[in-house]
Amino acid sequence: MPVWAHTKLVRKKDKKLQKDIQYVDKEASFKWNKRSTIFKMLEKVLETHEMCSNTNGHCLISHLLNSMGLAHIAYHPIQGLTPGERQLVNIACALVLQPKLVILDDLLSGLDLSVQSQVLNILSHIKKKRAITYLFISDNLNASYYISDQVAVMYKGRIVEKGTVSQIYEEPIHSYTQALMSTVPSIYKRERIVLKGAPPSSSCPSNGCPFYRRCPFAQEACKSRQPLLREIRSGQFVSCHLHA
Structure with a gap:
């Protein structure tokens, strides 16, 4: 196999691995374009990973936002979101790629108890609907008990x-x-x-x-x-x- 073909194959496998394994932490929101809307940002995520960005992509995003209770703010600027909403958007950016594994690192830190409960309920609901695995890294023992197998x-x-x-x-x-x-x-x-x-x-x-x-x-x-x-x-x- 030519070197260039082998390199192309490796890159293709790497890209699939990046899509199948997603990482979410509380710091992701600092890298966002604050003027962008949630919907536009999710579109950009799909485009980056060469997934559909047409009607099918729009349906995928709309369905995800509905299931996460974010449909009502889909076209709101990111800079106006609450900490809880920002964390849910962090998760949405990972889930929109339909990964097999999502690594959730210290996800609930800094959120009040009601928002923590909301985030955990959404994650639990999505896990029941999809073939997905979470690696939940946390020192929150109650949250780990609720979300873990x-x-x-x-x-x-x-x-x-x-x-x-x-x-x-x-x-x-x-x-x-x-x-x-x-x-x-x-x-x-x-x-x-x-x-x-x-x-x-x-x-x-x-x-x-x-x-x-x-x-x-x-x-x-x-x-x-x-x-x-x-x-x-x-x-x-x-x-x-x-x-x-």
Whole structure:
């Protein structure tokens, strides 16, 4: 295959990957043309990815805005939107491409509770209607419980436990997960667990378990060996020497 043909093929695959995997965070709105309307901006997104921008494209945009409750402001300038509306438009820019995976990073930060609820309800509604997967990155435990099917708990950049939402929230195994879930009394029906000590410094990474200084069940092995992620129950994995 000629070099130019191979390059063209790679670019075509990259473009498809960019369409299939979309990333949404709270900062996206800072890059917008504030004078543009929502409808025009979504049209531009379709054009950039060489998707239909004619009647079919207009129908796709109109249907999406209707399903997200944004139809009434479709032709309003972006600069006049509320923070909640801006975040919904962030999401619309991703969903209009009909991706397979949407990465939602710290999506609800800075929004009041009523707007958070609105955003989550819309995401949940769209997930039921489409073959779509969300990767929801958040420290909002209530929101994660509402939107998730599977949950991975991370400590200092490492997964310490993962499983179904009911396993993680109602039957956590790792001591960090138990302490974390004890802050959600409406779900985790046990006494609040208060951890002692401070997280390790990122500038001095350890070869052992990053949680061992704060873990009430720490063993000698925890200081020097990073525990593997093992399946303890069906579908529930834990990284802990205590459960090795």
